Amino acid sequence: xxxxxxxxxxxxxxxxxxxxxxxxxxxxxxxxxxxxxxxxxxxxxxxxxxxxxxxxxxxxxxxxxxxxxxxxxxxxxxxxxxxxxxxxxxxxxxxxxxxxxxxxxxxxxxxxxxxxxxxxxxxxxxxxxxxxxxxxxxxxxxxxxxxxxxxxxxxxxxxxxxxxxxxxxxxxxxxxxxxxxxxxxxxxxxxxxxxxxxxxxxxxxxxxxxxxxxxxxxxxxxxxxxxxxxxxxxxxxxxxxxxxxxxxxxxxxxxxxxxxxxxxxxxxxxxxxxxxxxxxxxxxxxxxxxxxxxxxxxxxxxxxxxxxx
Numbered sequence: 001x002x003x004x005x006x007x008x009x010x011x012x013x014x015x016x017x018x019x020x021x022x023x024x025x026x027x028x029x030x031x032x033x034x035x036x037x038x039x040x041x042x043x044x045x046x047x048x049x050x051x052x053x054x055x056x057x058x059x060x061x062x063x064x065x066x067x068x069x070x071x072x073x074x075x076x077x078x079x080x081x082x083x084x085x086x087x088x089x090x091x092x093x094x095x096x097x098x099x100x101x102x103x104x105x106x107x108x109x110x111x112x113x114x115x116x117x118x119x120x121x122x123x124x125x126x127x128x129x130x131x132x133x134x135x136x137x138x139x140x141x142x143x144x145x146x147x148x149x150x151x152x153x154x155x156x157x158x159x160x161x162x163x164x165x166x167x168x169x170x171x172x173x174x175x176x177x178x179x180x181x182x183x184x185x186x187x188x189x190x191x192x193x194x195x196x197x198x199x200x201x202x203x204x205x206x207x208x209x210x211x212x213x214x215x216x217x218x219x220x221x222x223x224x225x226x227x228x229x230x231x232x233x234x235x236x237x238x239x240x241x242x243x244x245x246x247x248x249x250x251x252x253x254x255x256x257x258x259x260x261x262x263x264x265x266x267x268x269x270x271x272x273x274x275x276x277x278x279x280x281x282x283x284x285x286x287x288x289x290x291x292x293x294x295x296x297x298x299x300x301x302x303x304x305x306x307x308x309x
Contacts, residue, residue, distance in 0.1 A: 002309065003100030004290045005058035009047045015288050016058060021096065021104040023073035028107055030085055034124035035098040035307040036064040037290075037297050038156070044094060045294065056095030061290070062307070063089050065098035065105075066114055066123030076107055086123035086269065087111040088131065088260040098124075099290060101309045112265035115273035122272065122279040125156065125304035130268040130279075132218075132258040133160030136236045137168065139254045140214045144169030147212040149204055149228055152219030153190065154181045156280075156304040157238060160268075161216050162188040163277045173204060173212065175219075181302055184280065196220065201227040222246055222253075284308050 001020045004013055023029045041061050043049055066086035069079050079085065089098055090110035096103065105111055114123045136157075142148060148165050152158040153174035165172050166189025174190035176182045182193050194203040201224065204212060211230030217237035222245075229235060229251045236254045240246065243253035271277045280303025285293040287309045297305055 001101040002287060003060045003097075004062070004287060005060050006045055007058045009050055009055075013045060013061070013291055014058075018058070018060070018100075020102055023071050023076075023104050025074040026076060026106055026108065027073040027104050028069045028076060028079050028085075028111070029071040029102055029104045030065060030067040031070045032065050032098055032101060032103055032309050033067040033120035034065070034284075035062045035309065036125045036127075036156075037293050037305040037307065038063055038128050039297075040128070041097075041099075042294055042297065049094065054093040056093050059094050060097035060100055062098030062100070062103075064124050064127040064129075065089065065103055066120040067103075070102070079107055079111075079113075084114040084116070085111055086114045086118075086120075086127055087265055088127040088258075090260060099287065099307055099309070109262065110260045110265075112262050112269060115269055117273040118269060121281050121284060121306045121308075123269070124306055125279045125281055126268055126272060127260055127265060128258055129156035129304065130160050131260040131264055132157045132238050132256060133164055134264055134268065135258055136161055136216050136218075136238065136256050137164040139236045139256060140165070140216060140234055142168040142170045142214065146170040146214060147173065147208060148214040148216060149173045149175075149194075149200075149212050149225065150185075150190070150216045150218070151175050151196065151200065151225055152217070153185045154300070154302045155218060156301075157218045158216075159184075159188060159280050159303055160277065161218070162190055165216070166190070167276070170214075173208075175200065184302055188278070200225050204228040226251065279304065281306050
């Protein structure tokens with residue numbers, strides 16, 4: 001099968017052919033119809049996870065996927081050949097990614113059935129971003145009337161978080177700069193928009209002198225938005241590993257690590273199928289154009305970029 005690999009640390013990505021994997025007990029093989037780009041994938045390609053996770057070279061990149069089950073391993077009873085599925089590759093090592101024609105994944109986590117109402121591109125764009133956004137909004141402990149600043153609102157995680165926060169009854173302040181970005185976040189539920197290229201804290205405090213209740217932090221330097229929070233507020237971030245990384249004794253800092261359980265994935269998919277939430281797919285790329293997709297991601301995508309093997 002064709003895949004995108006990182007052959008070794010420091011090398012460029014390659015379009016390669018490897019043996020099609022076989023599912024072991026408790027696993028299914030998915031014929032990938034779509035995958036999507038995440039910041040995690042760029043970090044792997046750049047070698048940033050060297051020493052943090054086991055790499056089994058050549059490493060096939062890709063976390064998110066959507067497709068059809070085409071083989072099942074022993075002891076699998078919850079999925080069958082022909083099932084439409086989506087999810088996130090959640091193995092403890094790096095090597096078996098979704099940027100290819102097939103991916104083998106365990107059924108215990110990172111996998112859920114994809115409703116017929118959701119196409120493969122949107123399904124592939126939902127997994128990691130939706131899971132991270134749901135975890136962040138849960139940790140924010142929002143209530144009706146809360147004020148929340150979403151930093152990185154035009155990205156995949158931010159898109160989902162704006163919708164979830166608005167659905168919780170919060171007043172959402174979203175970051176955006178271009179006319180298209182501003183229109184997008186307002187359509188998703190933002191009540192106010194601030195330009196992320198300016199002093200964010202100053203802009204927020206101009207409209208909310210006492211500060212906001214919550215910052216959902218998905219982009220940039222978290223320290224620069226701490227002043228936007230009221231005393232006793234919460235900063236929830238997918239980009240920090242420990243509260244000790246931020247020097248503050250006035251707000252609660254909550255690091256977030258996405259946990260794509262079957263239950264969370266199923267809930268996200270059901271919400272998307274019912275039309276309560278949406279996924280913005282900005283562009284799609286052939287497998288051989290993954291490097292171009294990475295460049296576009298770094299330039300600042302509005303929503304998600306999808307790979308079509």
